[in-house]
Amino acid sequence: MSEILAVEARHLTVRFGDFAAVKDVSFTVRPGEIFGFLGANGAGKTTTIRVLCGLLAPTEGVVRVGGIGFENGAEPIKRKVGYMSQKFTLYDDLTVEENFDFTSSLRKLDPAIAARRRQELLDFISFSRPLDTFVRDLPGGLRQQVSLAAALLHDPEIVFLDEPTAGVSPAARALFWALIRKLAASGKTIFVTTHYMDEAEYCGRIALMRSGELIALDSPEGLKRSTFPAPLYELSPRSEGARIRIPELKRDPAIASLEAYGIRFHVAPRSEPEWERALPELRGDFEIRRIQPSLEDVFIRLVEGGNR
Amino acid sequence: MNRTLQGFLRKEFRQTLRDPRMRLLLFVAPIIQLSIFGVALSTETRNVRLAVAPPGIVERDPLLREIHDKSLASGWFLPAKTPVSDPFEAIRAGRVDAVLVPPPGGLTRAVARGDGQLQLLLDATNVTRAQGVERYLRTIAATVGAAQTLVSGGVALGTPPPLQFDVRILFNPTMRTAVFMVPGVMSMLVCLLTIILTSMSLTKEKETGTFETLISAPVTATEVILGKTIPFVLLGISNIPLILAAGILLFDLPMRGSLALLAFAALVFVICTVGIGIFISTIARNQQQSMMGGFLFLFPATMLSGMMFPIENIPDFLRWLAYLNPLTYFIEILRNILLKGGSPELVLRNIGILALMAFFTIGGSLRRFRTRL
Numbered sequence A: 001m002s003e004i005l006a007v008e009a010r011h012l013t014v015r016f017g018d019f020a021a022v023k024d025v026s027f028t029v030r031p032g033e034i035f036g037f038l039g040a041n042g043a044g045k046t047t048t049i050r051v052l053c054g055l056l057a058p059t060e061g062v063v064r065v066g067g068i069g070f071e072n073g074a075e076p077i078k079r080k081v082g083y084m085s086q087k088f089t090l091y092d093d094l095t096v097e098e099n100f101d102f103t104s105s106l107r108k109l110d111p112a113i114a115a116r117r118r119q120e121l122l123d124f125i126s127f128s129r130p131l132d133t134f135v136r137d138l139p140g141g142l143r144q145q146v147s148l149a150a151a152l153l154h155d156p157e158i159v160f161l162d163e164p165t166a167g168v169s170p171a172a173r174a175l176f177w178a179l180i181r182k183l184a185a186s187g188k189t190i191f192v193t194t195h196y197m198d199e200a201e202y203c204g205r206i207a208l209m210r211s212g213e214l215i216a217l218d219s220p221e222g223l224k225r226s227t228f229p230a231p232l233y234e235l236s237p238r239s240e241g242a243r244i245r246i247p248e249l250k251r252d253p254a255i256a257s258l259e260a261y262g263i264r265f266h267v268a269p270r271s272e273p274e275w276e277r278a279l280p281e282l283r284g285d286f287e288i289r290r291i292q293p294s295l296e297d298v299f300i301r302l303v304e305g306g307n308r
Numbered sequence B: 001m002n003r004t005l006q007g008f009l010r011k012e013f014r015q016t017l018r019d020p021r022m023r024l025l026l027f028v029a030p031i032i033q034l035s036i037f038g039v040a041l042s043t044e045t046r047n048v049r050l051a052v053a054p055p056g057i058v059e060r061d062p063l064l065r066e067i068h069d070k071s072l073a074s075g076w077f078l079p080a081k082t083p084v085s086d087p088f089e090a091i092r093a094g095r096v097d098a099v100l101v102p103p104p105g106g107l108t109r110a111v112a113r114g115d116g117q118l119q120l121l122l123d124a125t126n127v128t129r130a131q132g133v134e135r136y137l138r139t140i141a142a143t144v145g146a147a148q149t150l151v152s153g154g155v156a157l158g159t160p161p162p163l164q165f166d167v168r169i170l171f172n173p174t175m176r177t178a179v180f181m182v183p184g185v186m187s188m189l190v191c192l193l194t195i196i197l198t199s200m201s202l203t204k205e206k207e208t209g210t211f212e213t214l215i216s217a218p219v220t221a222t223e224v225i226l227g228k229t230i231p232f233v234l235l236g237i238s239n240i241p242l243i244l245a246a247g248i249l250l251f252d253l254p255m256r257g258s259l260a261l262l263a264f265a266a267l268v269f270v271i272c273t274v275g276i277g278i279f280i281s282t283i284a285r286n287q288q289q290s291m292m293g294g295f296l297f298l299f300p301a302t303m304l305s306g307m308m309f310p311i312e313n314i315p316d317f318l319r320w321l322a323y324l325n326p327l328t329y330f331i332e333i334l335r336n337i338l339l340k341g342g343s344p345e346l347v348l349r350n351i352g353i354l355a356l357m358a359f360f361t362i363g364g365s366l367r368r369f370r371t372r373l
Helices: A045-052 A075-080 A096-106 A111-124 A140-151 A170-185 A220-227 A246-250 A272-283 A295-307 B003-018 B020-040 B062-073 B087-092 B107-112 B127-152 B177-208 B210-216 B221-251 B259-283 B287-303 B316-323 B326-340 B344-368
Strands: A007-016 A019-029 A034-039 A060-065 A081-084 A158-162 A189-193 A205-210 A213-218 A232-237 A255-261 A264-269 A286-291 B048-052 B077-079 B098-101 B119-122
Touching: A007 A045, A019 A045, A019 A060, A019 A205, A019 A213, A034 A045, A034 A170, A034 A295, A045 A060, A045 A158, A045 A189, A075 A081, A081 A140, A081 B210, A096 A111, A096 A140, A096 B003, A111 A140, A140 A158, A140 A170, A170 A189, A205 A220, A205 A295, A213 A220, A213 A295, A220 A295, A246 A255, A255 A295, A264 A272, A272 A286, B003 B020, B003 B177, B003 B221, B020 B177, B020 B221, B048 B062, B048 B127, B062 B077, B062 B098, B062 B107, B062 B127, B087 B098, B087 B119, B098 B127, B119 B127, B177 B210, B177 B221, B177 B259, B177 B287, B177 B326, B221 B259, B221 B344, B259 B287, B259 B326, B259 B344, B287 B326, B326 B344
Parallel strands: A034 A189, A034 A205, A081 A158, A158 A189, B048 B077, B048 B098
Antiparallel strands: A007 A019, A007 A060, A205 A213, A232 A264, A232 A286, A255 A264, B098 B119
16 A cells, blocks of 8 residues: 655645736645744745645645645545644634634534644643633743644644644743654654745654745755755855955856855855865965755755846 | 524624723714713704893883783793893894894784784794794794783784694604604614624624634634624614613603514614615725724715605605615604504504514625635
8 A cells, every 4th residue: 555645736836816826836745744844024925834734725736734635625624634824723712622622613513622733732732821822912922832732632643733832932932842853753743834845854854935935855964965965164254355355256257156144154165176175275374174965055045046 | 593603692792892992882872972962952942032022121011011921931932131122233142042122102002993903023044943932932922912802802913814723643642853863874874883883893804804804714604794783683683672771761652563663673774774784884894994984884874764854855866765775664654653652553664664674684685795815
């Protein structure tokens, strides 16, 4: 028996009037995978997620979620997936318990089963406050965790998280990602968008979107390798005078790309021999160190580089 | 009942009744508004400042004095605070509303001569008020004149006309405006409350983003529409006894018909207005838009409902709007049941029309509503 793909998109296109938010995008996600979706704002990430959750109909192309397509409307898909949108997903003026109550009634869960699931999920997120706490009184990080628990109440196979950690403290983000990895380990497929590159490192595979198109899809390591086949160097200027050379270096034939990172610069040489030749002269002005490319380097190279 | 609908019911009740502003809007505001409207929107002419010019003439002219005293005794008039020598100037300055000016030599003597011309100067910047004053003074002068005829046998001021109406004022014998206004205001308040509350509820969810989560669950359009209407129908209906009791206690509103019939009519009316509210929220994207939509409906609806101005007075090209207006039918039902004891024919016909309107507004919402973005 061949394994059913968790998510399958073939030539997915979504148009709003004349504007194509998603253009001819194809990818697959395997069950149990943490699939990261990266891109600048307006790149089409949220639109794609909305299609996969059955909230938007694709204009063209085929979408299958948990092996189910749109043939019988969006309801069968909605039953399979959990969705945590980037906006409010809980009611501020209801308590945690009341929010769970409403979610379980929306999903028509049996009250006994819903109560058991709720307890499991609250244990899972280590929720220790009283259940009659109003959601508006919860700190941001905790609110996101309760949101996640509410999205998991009906035990979906596939969970879509749209920027789940936006505006949350670093400690709370780390905690949230620990939960995401635990979920994936328990067999759930996680489809997550984020703006934080350190979070993207946790993903099994990453899809990069730019103005509606899928421009790269690979594991974080694979992306780094394919984007920066040659090693990457960090240049720290020794003096203000050295900074003045930067525009000139950008035009240097030995250098493929040069990006500013705070007070330092990341350089990708065009080829090893050329770089070796240029190196002694550069050492006068810069401290040079060989570094591993980060996902941020990849992101800047692929997403922002393409806009030039 | 469907589990999803039960969930909606619990949620909407909790959210609405928990919010102190909502509680105020639901249970206190209607009473305050009803009192203000009922008292202020009186079309009765009262507190008319009446003067007689020139000053001091009243004491020397018994007939004029009788008219003046009877006027003040009627309760509609107040004596002018300052003596009026120039009636035009006094009216222009707004010191008085009406001035009686007897003919030279006094009214008593003029009547004795058979020439009972009493001049009445009226401030007609407010036409309704001026007409009211004129009507009152005519009546008073006529009674004084008739008495005079009997007493002196002389020629009366204003000979009694050969044909007289025997007028009986039915259902509101004292012609109290409140009795006419309060049912209208009651309907308007229920309408306002339900439309605003309902339309804001769904658009608030669209605005905050909870709507997206809501429809990411496999719910049907019918479940969402009913889940968002039933709670507000119940909340709206809970307002009826409150407003009705306020009307009866504060304004002596008679309750001559069947309470059950009234309750049933109110239920159908509330379903209809909640339907309008939910229809607005299928169009509006945020709370501001639904507020605008609500008022866009409410203003013409209150004007063209017969609440204040009779529908018969509305020009033809606008009158069809009054016939498409649920308020028109409910106000008619309320007045009919409260004042006339309820004619089953009229009440049931209007309930039927309201039910039809409810069917169209809720049906229209169902057609428009999508469980997609």
